[in-house]
Amino acid sequence: MNKVAFITGASRGIGREAALAFARAGFDLAISARTVDEGEQHEHALRDAAGEPLAGSLNSTAAAIRALGRRVLVVPMDLLDSASALTACTQVIAEFGRIDVLVNNAIYQGRDLNSGFLALQPQTLERVFQGYILTPFLLTRAVVENMLEQGGGVVINVTSGAGESDPPVAAEKGGWGYAYGAGKAAVSRLAGVMAAELGDRGICAYTINPGVVSTEALKATIGDKGVIALRAGIAPPQVPAQVMLWLATSPEAPRYQKRTIAAQPFALEQQIVADWR
Structure with a gap:
């Protein structure tokens, strides 16, 4: 029986590349996000410079996975609708009978996320x-309950530097706001608790910080000029994707629990990818 990876936020960016990396490694995939088809409109979604929805969809990711010869299940899910996450878990188990890896990559990305402190609503x-907090917790608990029944599994939570440290400048000058920082700080605490409580029952849990990654969402947030300005400290989404695959499959990975893994330097230190800089 093939192993199964369930990756949230897989319509574009890091999630899409992670899904493709796992597919190339022989995993079957379950992928979730809000955008099933290209061009869909969603409330509280980022848009490009022309005001259009960002490129990418679950079905386009699924087509790329099938082209690699792997099975894939598309499961629509909205983090602002906890019931949709629990339904997604049920659908994945019904289709595959197991989940070996859960990647909590999806995030709420409304433009209000980095409002300044006094403007924050x-x-x-x-x-x-x-x-x-709530939906990722409910989804992860549901998945882990199934993992425990099958004898173990891997959970990878995607955090950000905003959850680990203070902003270098104010939100209106390009830093992050309290809402985003608080949300990612909560993400950063989940894996360590799971490792402490469930590690002796076969659950491995990791926290990964991708760093600055050249995704569609980043371009929509800071523009092409901003991406160019950051190019010396920016990585393609394939870098954190390959680190996730390594964490899910390497026998050396468990010793990197209970810490936040900075994906870009880690990828170079462990020789997971060639130097892209």
């Missing part, structure tokens, strides 16, 4: 709680 924090 309670509704934004409510969405952050829903999208960064």
Whole structure:
């Protein structure tokens, strides 16, 4: 029986590349996001410079996975709808009978996420709680309950430097706001708790910080000029994707639990990818 990886936020960016990396390694895939087909409109979604939805969809990712000869299940999921996450877990188990790897990559990305402190509205924090804490917790717990029944599994949570440290400048000058920082700080705490409580029952849990990655979402946030300005400290999404695959498959990986793994230097240190800089 092939192993199964369930990757959230797989319509584009890091999630899409992670899905393709796992497919190339022989995994079957379950992929989730809000955008099933190209061009769909969603509330609280980033848009490109022309005001259009970002490129990418679950079905386009699924087509690329099938072209690699792997099975794939498309499961629509919205982090602001916890029921959709639990339904997604049920659908994946019904289709494959197991989940060996869960990658919690999807995030809420509304433009209000980095509002300044005085401008921040309670509704934004409510969405952050829903999208960064409650729904990921419910999904992860449901998946891990199944992993325990099958004898173990791997959970990889994608955090950010915003959850690890203070912003270098104010939000209106390009730093991150409290809402995003608080949401990612919560993400950063999940894996360590799981490793401490469930490690002796076969669960490995990791926290990975991709660093600055050249995704569609980054371009929509800072523009092409901003991406060019950052090019010396930026990586393609394939880099964190390959680190995730390494964490899920390498016998050396368990010793890197209970810490935040900075994907870009880690990829070079472990010789997971060739130097892209």
